[in-house]
Amino acid sequence: MKFTINKRGGDKVISVYWFFVLILIAGGVILMVNTFYGAPYDIRDLEGEVLASHVADCIYSGGKMNPLLVSPQGVFKQEFQDNFLERCDLNFDKQGEFEEIQYYVKVSFLERGEKNQNRFVLEGGNTNWVNDCVIDTTKKRFTKCVQKEFWVLNENDRAYLVKIDTVIGKVEENVK
């Protein structure tokens, strides 16, 4: 006795499985695409860099320190410290909305040889964000911190190491 197998029926069964696989693939692709495009762009690193550059330009520009910041004798001016945000054209407030400030910036001036002692400090914004930058980097943190440092010379050829720390919050707009 010879048995003949009708392969036609078998092909149709395989086709059903094939479309099931296609549906699985489509579902996977849709999920991946929605995850990718659903996540907002996080521009806070860039924003922190821009903020640090803005402050750096305010403090030191054209090879000279801002005369409103330091006198020709090398004395830092308290008035600049008190009005730091205004002097450097920084507006951290969202007018008309009772929300916490989403920025923090700190500028430290250290003299050569004085590694840990700040000669002068400028600060502005939400000081609550400061501790987030100290947290172990392996842990997730909600703020983005940027640090920049450079050397400047005042008119008396005194060198200062300027450290600029910027912190950007804005978690809702940048993190899902």
Added chain:
Amino acid sequence: MKKKGEVLIENVVFIILNLIFLTILILFLLKQGTGVVLMERAHAKQISLLIDSAKPGMTLKVNLEKLYDISKEKNFPFDETIKIENNIVTVKLDPEGGFSYHYFNDVIANAYPEPDNEGGYTGMYIIKILKK
């Protein structure tokens, strides 16, 4: 001879269905990439970064042709697409939507669409940065 014809029709139908599936998938991918929400968010952030980097006296010209096309499709006036007030950039492509982003640079930014010679717009936006 009959079997060949049946097999061929099945294969053709199978291939056509696969092509339809791939086409739908590709269209879906393309639509996601040019979504209204994505465009609003991306452009609001880009413009606020531009303003943060700018100095008083500068004039910025931003290419927003993609937004112009979308605003035409949705019948939303292009001159209301970008609003900059109180240090907040708002990009809107429909009346119920919109995304706002705050910028820290303490300047006044005036934004308006560049007109063309035919009474419409070129798709570019001019942003003038002024001192407060």
